[in-house]
Amino acid sequence: MNVKSRIYAEPQPSAGELLAWYDRHHRDLPWRTSPPMAAKGLRANPYHVWLSEVMLQQTTVQAVKPYFLKFLERWPTVIDLARAPTEDVMAAWAGLGYYARARNLKKCAEAVADLHGGIFPDTQEGLQSLPGIGDYTSAAIAAIAFNRQAAVMDGNVERVVSRLYAIDEPLPGAKPLIKARVADLTPAGRPGDFAQAMMDLGATICTPKRPACALCPFNGHCLALRDHDPEQFPVKAAKKAKPVRLGAAFVALDQQNRILLRKRGDKGLLGGMTEVPTTEWTARIDGDDTEASAPLSAHWQPKGVITHVFTHFELRLTVFLAQSIKVQPSGADHGWWEPLINLEAQALPTVMKKVITQAIPEAFAARR
DNA sequence: AACACGGGGGG
DNA sequence: CCCCCAGTGTT
Missing domain, CATH: 1.10.340.30 (Hypothetical protein; domain 2)
Known part of the structure; x- marks a missing residue:
């Protein structure tokens, strides 16, 4: 000056x-x-x-x-x-x-x-x-x-x-x-x-x-x-475009109205949070591979696509629902069956609430 | 220094 | 639809 x-x-x-x-x-x-x-x-x-x-x-x-x-x-x-x-x-x-x-x-x-x-x-x-x-x-x-x-x-x-x-x-x-x-x-x-x-x-x-x-x-x-x-003001550096990632999510219900959940690893995206099983989230989706990567064999019914925007990419998940599953004793890998009534108490990030609501519209509206 | 990391509200 | 927000930790 x-x-x-x-x-x-x-x-x-x-x-x-x-x-x-x-x-x-x-x-x-x-x-x-x-x-x-x-x-x-x-x-x-x-x-x-x-x-x-x-x-x-x-x-x-x-x-x-x-x-x-x-x-x-x-x-x-x-x-x-x-x-x-x-x-x-x-x-x-x-x-x-x-x-x-x-x-x-x-x-x-x-x-x-x-x-x-x-x-x-x-x-x-x-x-x-x-x-x-x-x-x-x-x-x-x-x-x-x-x-x-x-x-x-x-x-x-x-x-x-x-x-x-x-x-x-x-x-x-x-x-x-x-x-x-x-x-x-x-x-x-x-x-x-x-x-x-x-x-x-x-x-x-x-x-x-x-x-x-x-x-x-x-x-x-x-x-x-x-x-x-x-x-x-303030002047900001230019930002980059957001890539899109695709995948499938699987909402499995057993005969007692319990949902199959998993816990994510403690590091990285949504670390330590709870999720429903999904495929990998990748730039492209292999249609033939989707069914094969389901957590268990069942009649998977397509329920549409949800979109969720993270800080650095956009995620589109195709949601599948299977109902009245007979639970095998050693069935789900690393997961557990949670009564739907307990969903509110789970560590579910917003993207997973979107997935579950897409498959079961009343899932989070049931209480009160 | 650049990147990974959620979600929601405002214009 | 785009932008931004009482930022931190990792690479």
Whole structure:
């Protein structure tokens, strides 16, 4: 920045302006200690902050709320979570996505319970040594639960800051530059409120499309607003096309209305989750091979195709149903027969709920 | 540095 | 339909 623009630029944005806005407009969220309460010295519970932050990774506030309340009711402390069966945690997480988070959540709870006496580390370094806690989450917990002056940067903050300074370098390359700006802005007092204020601002005012700049506490300092079009920031690197994968899924019911289920391996896609048997998911499907790869010999009835979009590919599964199967004692490989009435308690990812609903429309509507 | 990893809501 | 989201771990 040259001398002239330094002289004539607007005064720098300050944390105080944002905190004043936050005091008036902050959202009331289940894991949050409101600014008035925080001012009276009530500190947020590190367990609550950690649980919410892990759930909020790449996930919207709206989606997280019910899961957060359910987890807290079922496992009130990190010790309770550490002692819970992993299958229960996976089943409770089902539907939230990114299931490595649930596996790491359990590992992290065990580490805190067994290695730290049930007390979360209170530094960013200590927190980041735990499973599932990276750059963002360690900074967020350190700032929000322990009042540390940590620079919290997520997708919202990247957008706000890239607009504030009209940063034209594309993401993710611009992250170090943005992080430095965030560190400069983060105040020693109320760093947790500042972080949450930045994220609230990004979620409600400085939105990806049609930002409400007229309502923004930073609208006197925003270079993207003054000199450009805020909607053009942040600049992002081009993304690649999604390939399609195909396969078949088999819904088998026995004579007692039980469904054949399997557990997926602990690593990789949908790791540790429950599924119905399927073929491999490949670029092309061999029609003659489909029947042969069914989990057992039966009258397989085609029930249509479901589509599910993952982060990096689109999956189309042809669904087959077989009913009134006589279960052979040593029949299913690695699977088990689960009464349909228990489906709700299984760790079924959304794609598998789609498959089962396609074959048995009333499968998940039966209760209540 | 690039890739793998879910799911849902908004425009 | 496309975009994005309170990112982390692996390679």
